[in-house]
Amino acid sequence: DTEVTQTPKHLVMGMTNKKSLKCEQHMGHRAMYWYKQKAKKPPELMFVYSYEKLSINESVPSRFSPECPNSSLLNLHLHALQPEDSALYLCASSHMDRGLSYGYTFGSGTRLTVV
């Protein structure tokens, strides 16, 4: 298995809703990432987990709450979002090594619309 699987592919939610995005990989990667991408812009890093521990939080608002229950699964819990949070949310994973020689594998993303 060489894929990162993201569900759902599309999500529409109201500003008072609570929802979760899910990301799964079975490549043995011990680093997992959440990115946010607005139209015609490059992906922006949100969170990094390494060995199931949060290692980087790029000053993301608390209405976004990441969780890494195990080495294969990464969740992003959403609560009280704003319309400007509408974007493509991408999950990625990579191996961990001192030489940082490994590349990233991205999922196909979740298209989120906040109404």
Added chain:
Amino acid sequence: KQEVTQIPAALSVPEGENLVLNCSFTDSAIYNLQWFRQDPGKGLTSLLLIQSSQREQTSGRLNASLDKSSGRSTLYIAASQPGDSATYLCAARLPGYSSASKIIFGSGTRLSIRP
């Protein structure tokens, strides 16, 4: 501030032409550089990964080069086809972060191949 720049932002060429996409980065202590392809509304597909110790990588009609001393990478596409139309992103893995590291994306080149 570490930056990755891609020029041009958009490119339109007739089918069959060979073309070069450019990526420049500000830190020569790069670990690796990865080229991605993104179709509209989709995730990122990895095309080529070049390690800091390598000069180039090839996959089919694609060839990517890396020159650390000048801070440049190029993606060469031979005999372009309409199916090559997409946004191409380069991403540099740079030092200065935790063991999980992070990659810095360029803003992308939107490529259109005219039949």
